[in-house]
Amino acid sequence: MTGLLSALLYGLLAIDHFAGGPFLLSRPLVLGALLGALWGRPAEGLALGLLGESLWVLVPPAGPAQWDTGLAVALACVWAFGWEGAQKAGTPRGAFLAVAFLTGIPFAVAAKRVDVWVRRNTRLFADYARAGFNHGVSGPFWNGLGMSIVLWGFKSLVVFFVAENLGGLVCGAVYPRLGGPVAEGLDQAWALWPALGAATLWHLFFGRLGKNWKSWFPTRGPA
Amino acid sequence: MSVPVRPLVSSCARSVFLNGLLTVQRAQSLGFTFSLWPVLKSLYARRDERARAARAHLGYFSTHPYTVGVLLGVVAGLEEEKARGERSTEDVLAARSAMAGPLAAIGEGFFWSTWLPFSLAVALVAAMVFPNRAGEAAALFLLLFNAPHLGARISGFYLGYRYKTQVVDKLALLRVQRAMVALTALGAALAAVRLAVGPAGVTLRPFLWAGVFWGFLRLGLRPSVLAAGTAAVCVVYSLAKAAL
Numbered sequence: 001m002t003g004l005l006s007a008l009l010y011g012l013l014a015i016d017h018f019a020g021g022p023f024l025l026s027r028p029l030v031l032g033a034l035l036g037a038l039w040g041r042p043a044e045g046l047a048l049g050l051l052g053e054s055l056w057v058l059v060p061p062a063g064p065a066q067w068d069t070g071l072a073v074a075l076a077c078v079w080a081f082g083w084e085g086a087q088k089a090g091t092p093r094g095a096f097l098a099v100a101f102l103t104g105i106p107f108a109v110a111a112k113r114v115d116v117w118v119r120r121n122t123r124l125f126a127d128y129a130r131a132g133f134n135h136g137v138s139g140p141f142w143n144g145l146g147m148s149i150v151l152w153g154f155k156s157l158v159v160f161f162v163a164e165n166l167g168g169l170v171c172g173a174v175y176p177r178l179g180g181p182v183a184e185g186l187d188q189a190w191a192l193w194p195a196l197g198a199a200t201l202w203h204l205f206f207g208r209l210g211k212n213w214k215s216w217f218p219t220r221g222p223a
Numbered sequence: 224m225s226v227p228v229r230p231l232v233s234s235c236a237r238s239v240f241l242n243g244l245l246t247v248q249r250a251q252s253l254g255f256t257f258s259l260w261p262v263l264k265s266l267y268a269r270r271d272e273r274a275r276a277a278r279a280h281l282g283y284f285s286t287h288p289y290t291v292g293v294l295l296g297v298v299a300g301l302e303e304e305k306a307r308g309e310r311s312t313e314d315v316l317a318a319r320s321a322m323a324g325p326l327a328a329i330g331e332g333f334f335w336s337t338w339l340p341f342s343l344a345v346a347l348v349a350a351m352v353f354p355n356r357a358g359e360a361a362a363l364f365l366l367l368f369n370a371p372h373l374g375a376r377i378s379g380f381y382l383g384y385r386y387k388t389q390v391v392d393k394l395a396l397l398r399v400q401r402a403m404v405a406l407t408a409l410g411a412a413l414a415a416v417r418l419a420v421g422p423a424g425v426t427l428r429p430f431l432w433a434g435v436f437w438g439f440l441r442l443g444l445r446p447s448v449l450a451a452g453t454a455a456v457c458v459v460y461s462l463a464k465a466a467l
Contacts, residue, residue, distance in 0.1 A: 019243050022288065024339075024368055029346060033361035042358045046350060049361065053343050055446040060335045098454055105447050119245070126244040129253050130281060136274035138260045141253065145243045181465040185458030192453055195429045198418040199436035200446045204340055205411035206437075209404065 003082055006035055007160045010074045014156035017068055018115070019149050022061040028052030028073035035074055039081035044093075048076050048101060054197025058204060068115070071156075072108035075163055076100040079171040086175040088183075094190030095183040096175060101190075103170050107163040118155050122148050224306050226299060230261035235380040237261070238295055241288045250285035255295070262299045266306040276302065279312045286323040287330025292376040294322055296383020297390060304387075318388050329399060334372065337403045337410075342368040344413035351417055 009031075016025040024030065029049040036045010052073040059066050080100035087096050125144035132140025178186070241254035256277050267273040286294060298319055304310040346364035353359070383390050418429045439449055 019240070021239055021372075022242070023372075024365060027364075029343070029364055030361050033358050037358055043354075046358060046360060050343075050347060050350060053364075054347070055450060057340050057343055058336075060339075102451055102454060105451075119247075122244065123246050123248075126246045126249070126253055129244055129257075130249075133253070133256055133277040133281060134274055136270035136272075136277070138257060138264075141244070141257045141260075145240060145257075148244055181461035182458050185461035186454055188461065189450075189454035189457040192432055192457070193450060195418065195432035196436045196446065196449060196453065198414045198429070199433040199440060201340055201344060201414040202411055202433065202437055203440040204336070205407045205414070208336060208407045209411070 002039055003078060003164065005038060006074065006078050006082075007157055007164065009034060009038065010071070010160050011153045011157040014068065014070065015149055015153050017061050017070065018152040018156075019145070024061060026061060026068065026070040028056065028069050031070045031074045032077060035077035036081070039077065041081050044080065044097060045077055048073050048080070048097065051101065051193050051197055052076075054194075055200055057201065067109050067112040069108065071111055071160070071163070072101075072104035074104075074160070075107055075167055076104040078164055079103060079167055083168065083171050083175055086172050088176055088179050091179050091183045092187035094187035095178055098186040098190040098193075099174055099178065100171060101193075103167050107167055111159045111163065114155065114159055118151065122151060224266065224303065226262050226265050226303055230265040231299060231380070231384065233261040234258055234295060234299060235292060235377060238288075238291050238376060238380070241291050249281065249283050251288075251291075252281050252284040255284050255291070256280045258291070258295055259298060259302070262302055266302060276305075276312075279316060280319075282316075284319070284323060285327065287327040287334070289334050289372050289375050290326040290330040290379060292379030293326055293383040293390060293394070294319060296380040296385070297322065297387050298383075299380075300384045300387040322388075322391070329394075333399055333403055334375075337406050338371060339368060341406045341410040341413075344410040344417070347417040348413050351420060 010026075013025045013031065013034075016022050029046075029052070032045045032047075032049020032052060033042070034045070036042045036048070039045065052069055056069040056072075059069050061070075076097070077100075080097050125148050129141040129144040132138060235258075237258040237260070238254075240257060241251050243257070244253045245251055246253070259280060260277070263273050263276050267276055280298075298315060301310055301315045301318055305312065305315055342364050345367055346360045349363050350360035382393055386393055415430075418433055419425050419427065436449060436453075440446070444452075
């Protein structure tokens with residue numbers, strides 16, 4: 001039931017990424033916090049969200065031209081919290097979170113192909129709306145927009161379900177066997193990733209400051 | 224002939240759907256025409272006149288979704304003048320295409336590259352300061368990011384409509400570039416604070432690791448690849464340590 005709610009939540013919020021604002025509702029941080037709260041693991045959900053957001057802060061929520069970073073974190077949350085029954089006892093928790101996080105990335109990147117395909121095919125709605133404007137009415141745009149929103153929401157649900165099940169097979173196979181030095185290594189990686197997130201932010205900030213260093217100092221304007 | 228307040232408010236509110244029916248061929252032109260529709264409807268009572276005015280805006284058009292308010296305001300003001308016979312369609316389209324690119328650049332530079340990372344840095348520090356109310360960091364992130372986003376849409380529309388093509392001079396007074404530098408420096412400092420302060424107090428070890436990662440990022444490695452690489456190196460190190 002919680003898995004279904006997670007999929008519905010993702011499908012609903014992903015509309016913001018494709019057809020609305022964007023108000024950043026489908027960003028990793030928001031999805032991580034919400035899904036963590038949904039599964040009763042708010043701190044871990046937030047940790048996954050903050051990590052995803054830090055690593056992919058430069059990927060703007062600009063529709064299918066960019067991969068949906070929120071999907072990677074949403075999937076990671078479902079695998080990390082929903083497959084707890086399969087997780088080997090005594091293994092550090094960070095190891096499971098690290099496996100879920102790494103498994104989510106290729107699925108989210110692959111889902112971009114589906115996004116591009118859907119965008120190509122929503123041209124039908126766009127042509128319909130354009131014909132409406134050519135005849136002096138805006139009704140077809142409303143209809144096209146409504147159909148587009150339904151389509152994007154449905155696409156997000158399907159992609160989530162497929163990825164959740166395929167990735168679930170991976171996590172379901174890995175989790176019971178995860179232990180010993182491999183689990184220790186993954187747990188260490190999980191502990192190191194926040195430093196990577198901060199480094200990504202610094203890389204962005206220092207890159208911008210480096211380009212604009214002249215504007216740090218007052219300049220004399222044209223006479 | 225002037226546009227009443229209600230269509231102007233409606234036009235500004237509809238700008239939320241700018242990316243609604245985005246296509247590769249015409250980008251955001253449909254969303255832009257849809258946003259402008261209440262203005263066109265109030266200016267042209269006849270359907271064929273409205274269609275002619277809308278058709279002019281259906282060519283390729285692309286800008287940043289958060290700075291589109293300025294452009295919508297300018298075009299609404301110019302359309303008003305056009306309806307009075309003071310402007311031509313070419314004037315309106317020339318102003319639109321001349322301003323779309325620079326406004327997109329401002330939006331990209333400010334919102335995506337500065338304000339989004341800054342909001343994240345604030346959320347990171349908030350999650351550290353209030354660990355028991357960590358979930359609210361996400362709400363803070365959303366509020367912090369969307370307040371200027373919505374402000375830019377609404378005030379941009381107002382300024383664009385009021386000053387029309389002269390709005391460029393007014394926007395120059397905002398000193399966006401200076402604000403971006405200040406926010407960038409502050410964001411970097413907040414990220415450093417988050418890194419240094421852990422559950423066990425202030426530590427410098429994470430700085431060392433962040434420096435190493437920063438070096439790899441400077442080499443052009445992607446964060447996702449670096450995350451996977453870190454995991455692989457950590458696993459190999461643990462296996463080697465266990466074997467020895």
